[in-house]
Amino acid sequence: MACFVVPGTEAIVATAVLIAVxxxxxxxxxxxxxxxxxxxxxxxxxxxxKLGWLCSLLWGGVALLAFEHIWHGEVVPFPPFLTAxxxxxxxxxxxxxxxxxxxxxxxxxxxxxxxxxxxxxxxENKTEAKAAEENV
Amino acid sequence: xTLLITVFAACIATAVWxxxxxxxxxxxxxxxxxxxxxxxxxxxxxxxxxxELKSEYFTPAPADxxxxxxxxxxxxxxxxxxxLVIVMIxxxxxxxxxxx
Numbered sequence: 190m191a192c193f194v195v196p197g198t199e200a201i202v203a204t205a206v207l208i209a210v211x212x213x214x215x216x217x218x219x220x221x222x223x224x225x226x227x228x229x230x231x232x233x234x235x236x237x238x239k240l241g242w243l244c245s246l247l248w249g250g251v252a253l254l255a256f257e258h259i260w261h262g263e264v265v266p267f268p269p270f271l272t273a274x275x276x277x278x279x280x281x282x283x284x285x286x287x288x289x290x291x292x293x294x295x296x297x298x299x300x301x302x303x304x305x306x307x308x309x310x311x312x313e314n315k316t317e318a319k320a321a322e323e324n325v
Numbered sequence: 326x327t328l329l330i331t332v333f334a335a336c337i338a339t340a341v342w343x344x345x346x347x348x349x350x351x352x353x354x355x356x357x358x359x360x361x362x363x364x365x366x367x368x369x370x371x372x373x374x375x376x377e378l379k380s381e382y383f384t385p386a387p388a389d390x391x392x393x394x395x396x397x398x399x400x401x402x403x404x405x406x407x408x409l410v411i412v413m414i415x416x417x418x419x420x421x422x423x424x425x
Contacts, residue, residue, distance in 0.1 A: 196366065242358060249359025250366040252407060253400050257327065260396055290373050294366040301365060 190263055190273045190283040193254035195291030196298060200247035207244055211237045233313050243302040250298065326390055328367040330397030334404065335360035350417045356408040363400065 214237050258264040263272055273283035338357035345353055375382045385393070416422055 192370070193366070245355050245358035246362035246365070248362070249355075249404070249407075250362030253331070253359070253363035253404060254366050256400060256403050257396060260399070290369055293373075294369045297369055298362060298365050301361075 190279075190286045191258070191271045192286050192291040192294060193251050193258065195287055196247050196295045197251045197255075199295045199299070200244060200251055203240065203244050203247060207237060207240045210240055233317075234309060239306050239309065242305060243299070246298050246302060247295075250294070326385075326393035327397040327400060328364060328371050330394065331360055331364045331367060331400060334401045335364050352408070352412055352415065352417070355411060356404065359404050359407065360401075363404070 214235055255264060264270060265272055269275060271283065273279040335357060338353055338360055342349075342353040342357045345351065371382075413421065
């Protein structure tokens with residue numbers, strides 16, 4: 190009915206955080222460049238890129254699910270936009286679906302993203318440790 | 326059926342991303358993540374539907390299956406269009422910028 194609204198809201202928040210993190214990372218890199226010293230190339234994936242994965246997962250899912258809802262006539266291009274919002278009974282059902290399926294979708298996507306971040310961090314640390322060992 | 330078709334699309338996009346890894350010029354990773362995001366969300370939908378219908382979930386009516394397949398392929402096409410728009414905007418090879 191409108192389950193994609195919940196991950197959609199999370200996508201908006203995640204994108205806002207991504208923009209803030211990108212600006213913060215740029216600020217951190219700027220003084221190094223200002224001093225004329227070369228910026229050390231890090232092997233680690235910046236957090237903004239990892240957050241970008243979450244944004245792609247969420248926005249992609251939301252866009253394709255929104256299309257599915259249009260397909261089934263649950264989303265219309267005129268107010269109230271969600272056909273279920275037209276009468277109270279359907280509205281209650283829609284809110285229940287948002288609270289169950291919608292929240293579960295957002296949680297599962299976030300959990301999978303967290304798993305991706307943990308795995309990539311572990312792999313990066315291993316590679317770094319191996320490189321340090323080889324240098325000694 | 327929609328979930329199945331999207332998962333296949335996600336697997337193919339991931340394989341392409343892995344094969345072209347290192348260059349990432351055409352951003353296949355974005356396409357793969359888009360399909361995976363939709364697959365995860367439809368998986369949740371499928372679990373909820375399975376909890377309601379039980380074994381009936383696996384024996385859909387032919388008309389429903391056809392409609393779902395049609396939707397699945399349309400979703401894959403929409404994903405490809407979104408990805409193409411992203412690639413055109415980012416223009417990693419500068420082809421569009423060169424022409425202007």
